Amino acid sequence: MEVAELQDKIYAFCLAAKGKKKLKEKDIIKGVSAELSLEPDEVKKAMRAMIDVGRLMYSYGGGASSVEIPSEEYLREKGLIK
Amino acid sequence: MKKYNTPLIDELEKGPWPSFVTEMKKAAKTNEMSNDALGHLEKCYSTKIGYWKHGGIVGVLGYGGGVIGRYSEIGEEFPGVAHFHTVRLNQPSGFFYTSKALREICDIWDKYGSGLTNVHGSTGDLVLLGTKTDALEAIFAEYSSRGWDLGSSGSALRTPSCCVGPGRCEWTNYDTLGLTYALTQEFQDEMHRPTFSYKFKIKSSGCACDCVAALARADMSIIGTWKGDIKIDQAEVKNYAKTMDINKEIVNMCPTQCMDYDGKELKINNKECSRCMHCITRMTKALKPSGERGATICIGSKAPIVVGSLLSWVIIPFIKVEPPYTELKDLIRKIWDWWDENAKPRERIGEVIEMKGMRSFLEAIGVKPMPQQIKEPRKDPFMFYTEDDIAAYKAKEAEEKKTGKYRF
Amino acid sequence: MALPQRKTDIGPPHYEQFLPPVIKKNYGKWKYHEVINNGSMVHVAESGDKLWTVRVASPRLLSTATIREHCDIADKYCDGFFRYTTRNNVEFLVSDEKKLEPLKKDLSARGFKMGGIGKCITNVVHTQGWVHCHSACTDASGLVKSMMDELYDYFEKKTLPNKVRLAVACCVNMCGAVHCSDIAVVAVHTQVPNINHENFKNMCELPTVIGSCPTRAISPDPAKKSIKINSEKCMYCGNCFTVCPPISIKNPERDGVAIVVGGKINSLRTNPKFSKLVIPYISNEPPRWPKAVAAIKHIVEVYAANARKHERIGEWIERIGWERFFSLTGIDFTFQSIDDFTFMRDTMRTASTFKW
Ligand code: HEM
Ligand code: HEM
Ligand code: HEM
Ligand code: HEM
Ligand code: SF4
Ligand code: SF4
Ligand code: SF4
Ligand code: SF4
Numbered sequence: 140m141e142v143a144e145l146q147d148k149i150y151a152f153c154l155a156a157k158g159k160k161k162l163k164e165k166d167i168i169k170g171v172s173a174e175l176s177l178e179p180d181e182v183k184k185a186m187r188a189m190i191d192v193g194r195l196m197y198s199y200g201g202g203a204s205s206v207e208i209p210s211e212e213y214l215r216e217k218g219l220i221k
Numbered sequence: 222m223k224k225y226n227t228p229l230i231d232e233l234e235k236g237p238w239p240s241f242v243t244e245m246k247k248a249a250k251t252n253e254m255s256n257d258a259l260g261h262l263e264k265c266y267s268t269k270i271g272y273w274k275h276g277g278i279v280g281v282l283g284y285g286g287g288v289i290g291r292y293s294e295i296g297e298e299f300p301g302v303a304h305f306h307t308v309r310l311n312q313p314s315g316f317f318y319t320s321k322a323l324r325e326i327c328d329i330w331d332k333y334g335s336g337l338t339n340v341h342g343s344t345g346d347l348v349l350l351g352t353k354t355d356a357l358e359a360i361f362a363e364y365s366s367r368g369w370d371l372g373s374s375g376s377a378l379r380t381p382s383c384c385v386g387p388g389r390c391e392w393t394n395y396d397t398l399g400l401t402y403a404l405t406q407e408f409q410d411e412m413h414r415p416t417f418s419y420k421f422k423i424k425s426s427g428c429a430c431d432c433v434a435a436l437a438r439a440d441m442s443i444i445g446t447w448k449g450d451i452k453i454d455q456a457e458v459k460n461y462a463k464t465m466d467i468n469k470e471i472v473n474m475c476p477t478q479c480m481d482y483d484g485k486e487l488k489i490n491n492k493e494c495s496r497c498m499h500c501i502t503r504m505t506k507a508l509k510p511s512g513e514r515g516a517t518i519c520i521g522s523k524a525p526i527v528v529g530s531l532l533s534w535v536i537i538p539f540i541k542v543e544p545p546y547t548e549l550k551d552l553i554r555k556i557w558d559w560w561d562e563n564a565k566p567r568e569r570i571g572e573v574i575e576m577k578g579m580r581s582f583l584e585a586i587g588v589k590p591m592p593q594q595i596k597e598p599r600k601d602p603f604m605f606y607t608e609d610d611i612a613a614y615k616a617k618e619a620e621e622k623k624t625g626k627y628r629f
Numbered sequence: 630m631a632l633p634q635r636k637t638d639i640g641p642p643h644y645e646q647f648l649p650p651v652i653k654k655n656y657g658k659w660k661y662h663e664v665i666n667n668g669s670m671v672h673v674a675e676s677g678d679k680l681w682t683v684r685v686a687s688p689r690l691l692s693t694a695t696i697r698e699h700c701d702i703a704d705k706y707c708d709g710f711f712r713y714t715t716r717n718n719v720e721f722l723v724s725d726e727k728k729l730e731p732l733k734k735d736l737s738a739r740g741f742k743m744g745g746i747g748k749c750i751t752n753v754v755h756t757q758g759w760v761h762c763h764s765a766c767t768d769a770s771g772l773v774k775s776m777m778d779e780l781y782d783y784f785e786k787k788t789l790p791n792k793v794r795l796a797v798a799c800c801v802n803m804c805g806a807v808h809c810s811d812i813a814v815v816a817v818h819t820q821v822p823n824i825n826h827e828n829f830k831n832m833c834e835l836p837t838v839i840g841s842c843p844t845r846a847i848s849p850d851p852a853k854k855s856i857k858i859n860s861e862k863c864m865y866c867g868n869c870f871t872v873c874p875p876i877s878i879k880n881p882e883r884d885g886v887a888i889v890v891g892g893k894i895n896s897l898r899t900n901p902k903f904s905k906l907v908i909p910y911i912s913n914e915p916p917r918w919p920k921a922v923a924a925i926k927h928i929v930e931v932y933a934a935n936a937r938k939h940e941r942i943g944e945w946i947e948r949i950g951w952e953r954f955f956s957l958t959g960i961d962f963t964f965q966s967i968d969d970f971t972f973m974r975d976t977m978r979t980a981s982t983f984k985w
Binding site for chain 2: 632633634635636637638639640641642643644646647648652656657658659660661662672680682686687688689690691692693694695696697699700701703704709710711712713714715717722741742754755756758759760761762763764765768770771773774775777778781784785808809837840841871874879880881882884894895896897898899901903913915916917938939
Binding site for chain 2: 198
């Protein structure tokens, strides 16, 4: 699968959980790799690349870290949108 | 700049001990954020309540830790601390610095932050206390381009730290600084991109004195020890005898009662010494460990949340700690794999071991049961047997029938 | 103004560049050390080289101005090299004995306080408190300052049977290492939290909140789409508040501090020990916490008068027995000191051997 396509799937996976469940890296890697029958490492790499450019972000709450879709505010603050 | 009246915290400028309020005031002279921090703190003192909100989601692009978000509930009253995030800079092993390096750190911090720090925070990081969200990327660029990286926070490997060890201590059994540097470099990804269920801390002390309190505050505590004899310099023993009652202070306080002193010569039955360090620390000129050096690996300590505090448990009584530390690095990876598979969210490794059983953990990381791991054997008879266990006991008995000798 | 190019995952700078030459030369080859007085010690290497250390107190919360002053001193006497300690002290290192006295003189002239080495009281491990944490029931820095002003002589010149390690944690999360200290202060809440049901719905995950409670005091309240807390089971740990901001637990008149004693982290003579609760509650009294400070000083003094040489507080108490500790200190024994959480079976006595 093309990386861009995989990243769209990862994004959709996160979108589906938004507001319902805080996803850890592990949840995304496991969930997406099972869904698409891919190697976990491949999913991890694609996801990390998304985090590096701000398409996804690390979040933190109640003592534990998670991965989510960035808010507009975050993107603006990082200069990724105007 | 607004001038706050701070009668309550002014009280804390009196007295001989150095005052953090004085420090805040020093910073407040030129820094609006610190000035508001003073007013904010005075308000806490007057109402006896804190006004910080839970940490928010702040950080630098790509990293999931190293910055602790902090906002005030009363930011309108104290705009300088409406955002007051902490930046954790990864400290050099052993907290050694040059004035040049620290001045550079201060210059950058004065430019972007409150001018307040913790040297150091309890995790070991050099903590830069109080900055705004929009300064974070610039702060990271300034520091990282000069060789300073962020430390860690969140569900990640926390910034490893260690005692001063070979830098200035005769008792160390391995290179704590070297190990800590090597592990920090090896696990950069695990530090900066939180992938665990909860935090994981590694702390390294060179001997049983445990100057970084590794045993109490690290999920993995690496405590130096040795296997050989304690070497005795009898001439120095004589010197100590002039100022110290060796029988009372050393021999009688030896927990294993393996020492003997007849007023002339000190003897140690090394086979029975448990390497507690008491005698060595009291007679450092006369006594010295010798032979094989290494460390004890203990796992699991944590604070009381949620089901009571733990001290780390001995897992590996003795392991060599020598560069490039391959055995240790592999062990750490195995430990994480098992933890990762078994932990629920926010479960420290010590808690998971309690839930799943020590056996499951030890088998997963390939460690045999050893009497050094326990204080005493179990007291209840409610043990599990696998089919393999029984087969092994039976095989042993079959062997005994052949040889005619029992092996218990 | 253009920013420099950032780098990721470079880790900390290598420590070697920060080691003074005498340490580089004698790295791992130290022979012995001698404590000269509470403020200084000398390490001697196998090569015969000597390294003097002067230890100086710091409030941990430091302004860049003070760090620069540390730098100036290091430049003047230590070729620019110095270090900090785990317990928040500063250490100036000199390899030339001639520089030692001038260094000390300069430090005193500038108002820096030297001490904390050997069998005495050194700096306090502590947490953020009101200065920077959401969870704080008290202020850690203020308590530390108040304690150390009162115990200052034990830092600067007096000695004790052994070290007394102090710590302050500003809530039961105990970020600051209270559980194994000789004497520590833990700030506590004493009331069941209030729940803002309206915000709960939007801000909190039900299973996470239920799971956060160590005593299973929390159950769902389907009518309100929120939770309820069983007041018989709640022991005010605040963990639910940590995972869910609309649960509030702070209460200025009820929050207070508890005092625990007898912990130890090293393995010398006896195994490491947890600290144990002896004074369950003292009201929060900023800015000086007079009663908490008096209690700590009192315990230190009783220990100093009664312990044998080399005994840490925990070892002394184990020898004399807890009933003797309570009678010597005159501290009231209360229900709070009997464990009704996880450790009851290990902490009750099972023999009829007492002191009266
Ligand atoms: C539910 C449990 C916990 C919560 C919610 C919590 C929360 C926090 C927060 C918010 C801070 C940052 C304070 C600030 O600078 O604003 C902090 C700092 C820290 N925490 Fe925790 N913590 C918890 C448990 C622990 C435990 C169990 C340990 C250690 C075993 C620990 C060790 C630390 C350390 C070392 C710091 C740095 C403190 C300092 O330098 O002052 N925490 N914690
Ligand atoms: C689930 C746990 C246990 C079960 C099912 C169990 C069952 C039994 C049974 C069936 C007997 C034989 C009674 C008789 O016919 O005379 C017995 C005897 C006994 N059990 Fe247990 N027991 C259990 C736990 C314990 C424990 C934990 C202890 C001690 C700490 C204990 C101590 C004894 C003693 C002292 C006897 C008497 C032995 C004798 O002198 O005949 N049992 N138990
Ligand atoms: C489930 C747990 C237990 C069971 C089923 C059990 C059962 C028994 C039985 C059947 C007897 C023999 C009574 C007789 O003489 O006819 C006995 C005796 C006794 N049990 Fe237990 N017991 C249990 C736990 C304990 C425990 C925990 C203790 C002590 C800590 C204990 C101490 C004794 C003693 C001292 C005797 C008298 C032994 C003697 O004859 O000298 N038992 N128990
Ligand atoms: C039973 C629980 C604990 C005990 C007995 C304990 C004990 C200690 C001791 C004795 C120290 C002082 C070390 C020194 O000499 O510098 C210490 C430091 C510290 N502890 Fe704990 N601790 C416990 C739990 C925790 C927890 C839960 C956290 C954090 C969540 C924590 C975080 C720290 C930190 C950050 C330091 C300071 C380390 C430094 O200054 O580098 N401790 N602890
Ligand atoms: S832990 Fe041991 S080796 Fe390390 S500094 Fe302390 S006494 Fe020295
Ligand atoms: S190290 Fe401890 S056990 Fe060994 S001889 Fe010395 S005092 Fe005894
Ligand atoms: S002990 Fe509690 S209040 Fe203090 S810094 Fe840690 S979490 Fe915050
Ligand atoms: S304060 Fe602690 S014990 Fe009370 S309900 Fe909340 S989590 Fe449970």
